[in-house]
Amino acid sequence: MHNTIWTEQQSIGGGRIRARWQNIPPHTLGQFFLLDVGWTAPIPIFPGETTATGDGGAWVELPPAHPAQPLLAVAAPLIARGPFGKGVPALVECQHLLIASSTLPERVLPFAWAALARGASVSILLGRPYPLAALPIAAEVYVGHIPNLLAQTPNWADGLLIQTEPWQQCLAFAQKSLCPSYICLPFSPPCGNGICASCAVQTQAGWQLTCQAGLILSANTFPNSQTLF
Numbered sequence: 001m002h003n004t005i006w007t008e009q010q011s012i013g014g015g016r017i018r019a020r021w022q023n024i025p026p027h028t029l030g031q032f033f034l035l036d037v038g039w040t041a042p043i044p045i046f047p048g049e050t051t052a053t054g055d056g057g058a059w060v061e062l063p064p065a066h067p068a069q070p071l072l073a074v075a076a077p078l079i080a081r082g083p084f085g086k087g088v089p090a091l092v093e094c095q096h097l098l099i100a101s102s103t104l105p106e107r108v109l110p111f112a113w114a115a116l117a118r119g120a121s122v123s124i125l126l127g128r129p130y131p132l133a134a135l136p137i138a139a140e141v142y143v144g145h146i147p148n149l150l151a152q153t154p155n156w157a158d159g160l161l162i163q164t165e166p167w168q169q170c171l172a173f174a175q176k177s178l179c180p181s182y183i184c185l186p187f188s189p190p191c192g193n194g195i196c197a198s199c200a201v202q203t204q205a206g207w208q209l210t211c212q213a214g215l216i217l218s219a220n221t222f223p224n225s226q227t228l229f
């Protein structure tokens, strides 16, 4: 695990900022870092793809209302630990990605940007309005009640990523889906080092710590008709 430091941020429109991140270690889509701020629980960051700054650092984009944005605005160095969790190769390789999010979609949007960058098509279902300028222009975007939108969406996706409630309804949809389907959990793992156990979820293989297994897990990982946490 590495400690990295954020040092600088710039507004890039649409409520997004990009932050300069020194010494960001290798990571894959789906892994996350924990930003230690001292007075509250660490903030998870899913950096997605980064852009080199040219002097050994990397620019990382953060979407509107990301909880790390106000912290970066004070321009003080911040420590980030990670990466945690595992990558999600099935979602990195798909050609027709369907994403659903009823909350702030910052954990799942990096998959949309990456998919579009490699020529895949992307549909995004949102449970509430979100700044259009912060969404990929090439993605199809629908806003409404997520379970209804999922039920109306043609079954063309070869990858499904759900970060939404009601969990039971959406988990059932994901488990019935014919394509690789993943659930993005809403946790903010408190310690990240496997000690506190408060990030545990019940899976078909027993309790798993999501700071190790990842916050994006296959829908088939979870028992049928059971509460997730």
Ligand code: FES
Pocket (backbone or CB within 6 Å): 189, 190, 191, 192, 193, 194, 195, 196, 197, 198, 199, 200, 209, 210, 211, 212
């Ligand atoms: S966050 Fe503490 S054990 Fe996972």
